[in-house]
Amino acid sequence: MSLALSNTATMDFDFVMNSATGTSVAKGIQLLEVDKPSSITVATGSAVYE
Amino acid sequence: MYREQQRVCAKFNLGRDSVPIRKSSVVVVLLMMFTFAGMSAATTYTAANVKGSYSLLVNAYGGASTSQGAAVGVFNFDGVNTVTGYVTNIDNGSLDVQTISSGTYTVSANGHGSATASFTGPNGPGTWQIAFVLNSVSSSVARSLQSILINTGAGDPRVWAITATSINLSVPATAARLKGTYSVLLNWWATGAQQEAVGTFVFDGKSKVTSSFTYQVAEGTARPRSQELALIPSIPTEAVP
Numbered sequence: 001m002s003l004a005l006s007n008t009a010t011m012d013f014d015f016v017m018n019s020a021t022g023t024s025v026a027k028g029i030q031l032l033e034v035d036k037p038s039s040i041t042v043a044t045g046s047a048v049y050e
Numbered sequence: 051m052y053r054e055q056q057r058v059c060a061k062f063n064l065g066r067d068s069v070p071i072r073k074s075s076v077v078v079v080l081l082m083m084f085t086f087a088g089m090s091a092a093t094t095y096t097a098a099n100v101k102g103s104y105s106l107l108v109n110a111y112g113g114a115s116t117s118q119g120a121a122v123g124v125f126n127f128d129g130v131n132t133v134t135g136y137v138t139n140i141d142n143g144s145l146d147v148q149t150i151s152s153g154t155y156t157v158s159a160n161g162h163g164s165a166t167a168s169f170t171g172p173n174g175p176g177t178w179q180i181a182f183v184l185n186s187v188s189s190s191v192a193r194s195l196q197s198i199l200i201n202t203g204a205g206d207p208r209v210w211a212i213t214a215t216s217i218n219l220s221v222p223a224t225a226a227r228l229k230g231t232y233s234v235l236l237n238w239w240a241t242g243a244q245q246e247a248v249g250t251f252v253f254d255g256k257s258k259v260t261s262s263f264t265y266q267v268a269e270g271t272a273r274p275r276s277q278e279l280a281l282i283p284s285i286p287t288e289a290v291p
Contacts, residue, residue, distance in 0.1 A: 003261060014138045016105035016122050017227060018215040019193070026227045028215055029251075030107035031236070032122040032138060037145035042120040044109055045236035046213075047251055 001031075011035060011043075025049060094159040095184055100192050101129030104214040106137060110199075111239050112208035117142055118239040125167075125214060131155060133165055139173075146172040157184070163195075177201065180212065191216065229255030234263070 003011040012035035017026035026049065033043035103126045110119030123137030133153035139146055148171035155165035161184040168177045182197035199210035219227075231252050238245040249263030 001259065003259075014122055016107075016124060016217070017223060018105040018217045020217060020219050020223065020227055022220060025229050025255075026223075028105075029228070029232060030105050030122050030213070030215070031234075032107070032120050032140065034138065034140070034145055037140045038143040040117050040143075041238050041240040042109075042118040042140055043236055043238045044107060044120045044122075045234055045247075046107060047232035047234040050231045050233055050250075 093161075093187075095157050095161045095187070096159070097127075097131055097155065097157045097163075098129045099184060099187055099190055100127045100155065100157055100163060100195065102127060102191060103135075103217040103219070104195065105217050106212055106214050108137065108139075108210060108212045109237075109239060110141070110202075110208040110210045112206070114241045116207055116241075118241070119208065119210075120239065124217070125150075125153075125165075127155065133167060135167075137169075139171070141173075144173055148173075148176065151175075161187075182212075182214070225253075225257055226255045228253040228259075234261070236263075 001013045001015055003013070005011065011033055013031045014034045015029050015031045017029050019027035021027075028049065029047040031045045031047065103124055106121065106123045106125060108119075108121040108123075112118065119139070119141040121137040121139040121141075123135060123139075125133050125135040127133050131154050133155050134150050135153070136147055136149040139148050148169035150167045151170045153165065153167040155163060157163040163182045163184065165180040165182065166177065167180070169175060178199055179201035180197050181200050182195040184192040185196055186193035193216045195212075195214040197212035197214060199212070202208060202210060231250055234247075234249050234251055236247040245265060247263040247265045249261055251259050251261050253259045
């Protein structure tokens with residue numbers, strides 16, 4: 001997933017979805033930013049279906 | 051004397067004969083029955099309670115003295131003793147995909163488990179020894195696992211924390227599986243000033259997502275950003291069971 005941010009920066013995430021019972025939408029996502037692997041900072045996160 | 055006996059005894063009618071039994075004895079027997087009933091109802095777990103594909107989020111944090119690490123990926127548990135899968139891993143400044151070449155796991159009756167996964171990848175082989183606990187067991191399957199790495203090795207000051215959540219797909223995923231509004235919490239794991247963001251992703255179920263975030267840095271300054279546009283080129287293979 002690629003984000004073009006309003007401050008002209010970009011973020012690329014690799015993600016995995018979860019809790020996708022039956023044919024429903026995924027209820028969760030776990031994310032890792034992968035566009036700056038050489039950085040000393042690593043960005044991760046999680047998202048929950050509202 | 052007879053009245054006293056009547057007061058403390060109850061008569062149990064067994065056919066033609068009545069058997070006097072002290073009420074206190076009846077109470078004791080009933081209490082024992084309830085106690086043993088409660089003990090027998092205690093849940094025990096096996097490897098069968100960890101089955102299917104689980105999404106992973108891994109964070110390796112060591113403070114200011116070392117580089118940070120993180121990974122996302124998928125572990126597939128067979129419900130018996132074998133785990134397969136892979137992770138997209140950032141460690142020591144490099145990104146690679148590591149695949150499990152050999153993996154086993156066990157689950158104790160109390161819901162604690164352990165797994166050993168040997169990886170191969172562009173940056174060389176490695177092994178994770180993982181301790182985990184089952185969480186939210188439903189329909190006999192743990193919906194999530196809370197885990198740590200216990201073989202971080204000499205000289206590695208980082209703690210590795212892993213959250214695993216059941217993917218629960220019955221058919222391969224498509225972009226339609228991401229549709230609607232998701233609340234998001236992002237953390238930047240840094241050696242210096244930390245940063246976090248909270249906000250939303252809104253997926254259209256096809257290929258686009260918009261987001262709105264409020265960023266917070268260590269100094270406490272909030273920086274709202276909104277109307278960011280993103281494209282999802284494709285659903286990554288991690289989403290497929």
